[in-house]
Amino acid sequence: MLRIAVPNKGALSEPAAAMLHEAGYRQRKDRRELVLIDQDNQVEFFYLRPRDIAVYVGSGRLDIGITGRDLLLDSGADAEEILRLGFAASTLRYATRPGGVRDVREFGGLTIATSFAGVVSAHLEEHGVDASVVHLDGAVETAIQLGVAEVIADVVETGTTLRNAGLEIIGAPILESEAVVIRRTGARGEEAGAEAKVRQFLRRLQGVLVARRYVMMDYDIRAELVEKAVALTPGLESPTVSPLHDRGWAAVRSMVPVQDAQRVMDELYELGARAILTTGIHAARL
């Protein structure tokens, strides 16, 4: 049975469970459930603190896990990223009071509060800066007000939390994060059976990503305009072109990125395409 770590709370928890559900896996109904066996798919899910997931996976106790890139890197665990999942996108940034230091190179002798002490210490060292790092569990924005630190390094999505705390972002991002699937480093190709199960799990998640990112577009176009039309809708490999009963026309079917769909429909209409329809993709294997 494939053993998979899933975040049990925080920003990763709900979107991770939603994605697994879309991929056809059973998910827990009660937030207090710690382990769930999906007998049909031969998968066992362990609901764990997001921060601990890389540790379990790195130790080899669990086969794969869903966590944030920032948490993986901060853990120092012996695990690697094998698939990007596109949700819980955020950056790790330094922040301080307005009018304070502006850049990591000015941090010498200061104290930096963060929940990402591993990543931040490495970043300071990389820049040859001698500063102290104080590790806090969360709500680090308050550390400046309470005089524990002059600078913080924290997760930023919209920046609202920092603004509300009267702080401003300084310097370049320390790292860019998103939810990722992780696996123990070098686990690839260890045992053929396990490898096949992991590959199948990844294909299912990739199918969800495709289903979320693309729509299916169908339209009719005059035969002599097919080449121009398919240039607008090249699809992932190649669009399907079928003759209509009226030989002067063809029907075209192609996958189009969701965010381009309305613009492409406008352009196809301008070109002369008609009966342009888009439909959602429910599931996919590429």
Ligand SMILES: Nc1ncnc2c1ncn2[C@@H]1O[C@H](COP(=O)(O)OP(=O)(O)OP(=O)(O)O)[C@@H](O)[C@H]1O
């Ligand atoms: N507001 C946010 N928007 C997007 N991603 C976020 C946000 N807050 C946290 N994350 C990401 O989610 C992951 C887990 O962070 P989260 O804050 O949910 O966990 P935690 O701090 O360990 O748990 P908790 O905050 O519940 O104590 C990290 O990878 C982080 O980058």
Ligand SMILES: O=P(O)(O)OC[C@H]1O[C@H](OP(=O)(O)OP(=O)(O)O)[C@H](O)[C@@H]1O
């Ligand atoms: O840029 P924003 O959109 O404001 O989001 C970023 C905030 O979200 C997270 O907090 P969380 O709710 O996880 O609390 P925590 O600090 O206790 O982890 C993170 O630690 C930031 O504080």
Ligand SMILES: [Mg+2]
């Ligand atoms: Mg948090």
